[in-house]
Amino acid sequence: MEIVAELKREPWVDSGRSLGLARQVFEGQARALDAIGSSLNEDFLKAVELILACTGKVIVSGMGKSGIIGRKIAATLASTGTPSFFVHPGEAYHGDLGMIGGIDLVLLISHSGETDEVIKLIPYLRHIQANTIAITGCADSTLAQSASVHLDVSIERETCPNNLAPTTSTTATLVMGDALAVTLMNRRGFMPVDFARFHPGGSLGRKLLTQARDVMHEVPCLFGEATFDQIVNNISQGKRGIVCIVSATGELLGVVTDGDLRRALESSTEETRPKAQDIMGRMPTTVAGEANLHDCEILMRERKLTSLIVIESGKPLGVIKSFDA
Known part of the structure; x- marks a missing residue:
């Protein structure tokens, strides 16, 4: 009975601490994003120009959580006027490299910049002379040094209490992808009616395409x-x-x-x-x-x-x- 009573009380006793931790996550990630946004430089502009000049597609690749973020970035680019799709680096190394051509641009994501499955793609990409953009948290990494352009999303620490689970780093990568997409939309003069063409099933798409x-x-x-x-x-x-x-x-x-x-x-x-x-x-x-x-x-x-x-x-x-x- 005492154990049951203690379990019932615990959520109420812990509520203040839980809310405090949750707010720290928001605050910590907001600080990290502000720092990365303030540090954007000519490399970001070079990345935008490379994408605009690309006559093929933007291929996005990354492993694990970076891969999940990469899928979202590819989807956002594709729906906002930049033809793009995601290729899993493991599958690419076992046959799917044929999806990537020399006229394509490859966006490689790895926070450490040393993810083995991603690094293995570099020799082939050099061979076909495809331009590459790396998004990493380490400017001295193998991936950053080998890319045509490097976008730095380095952070002081993850908001994970153990500084292990990708949290702030994945958010920073996601926002970097959004920053690219929005800038490209502006440069292309991408209008609501263009958005509607890619979203005919949505409410906005229906209204924009219906006369x-x-x-x-x-x-x-x-x-x-x-x-x-x-x-x-x-x-x-x-x-x-x-x-x-x-x-x-x-x-x-x-x-x-x-x-x-x-x-x-x-x-x-x-x-x-x-x-x-x-x-x-x-x-x-x-x-x-x-x-x-x-x-x-x-x-x-x-x-x-x-x-x-x-x-x-x-x-x-x-x-x-x-x-x-």
Whole structure:
């Protein structure tokens, strides 16, 4: 019974110490990242230029935890405009070296710079004259010295209490990869629509690649002389809470919403009910049929709208509602 009671108390007794340790991890890694960021130099710029000049692909390789980080770096590069993929160094040494050509650039990751499986790749890469970028925590290492460019991610210590498990070092490597990707995006002029092409299944990708005409709904249209009852009937039948008022040749003149109807109903009598042209909102916000859904969403949010009229050559094609975006 005493042991059970002690076990129940332990998490509460230890909570303050655990939170303190967790905060130390954040603080320690933040300091390390700040130091590495401040020490960036011409080598980083050289690495960026090498990648931009690469006519092949960026091949990323690393063992263990470095390999896991390498996979993420390769994925980030590939999704932001730099063709890239990961090759496991062990598999490369047993046949997959054929994936790497002389026009490719190889990004090698090893915190010690002495990882045997990675070092074994160097003779082949020299033979095919492939450019290499090394990310290590030791500028004097074999890997750093053999690479075309070395990116230094050296740290004072890991945040692991025993200074053994890769923690701060892997974070630093990951951020170095992100720094390369973001800089390359800027240099390439990589835009949201480019990102969408590589992420068509995501929410942002769908909105950037979907045009207004793809999601618009039919919208009723009336002439300016339409009576109050006609407006009510058309808005009810259209089920979109809006009707377009058009000229004799079909150009958009304005819109009447269900809100306009309510206000007109309150300020008029049965005998003085207004016509469409008397209550319509002029100069409604419109978008072209090829406008992407993401821009439509931003426009509606900024102007606090629930509807956007889609037009072509000045004539209404349909309406987008806020729930469509």
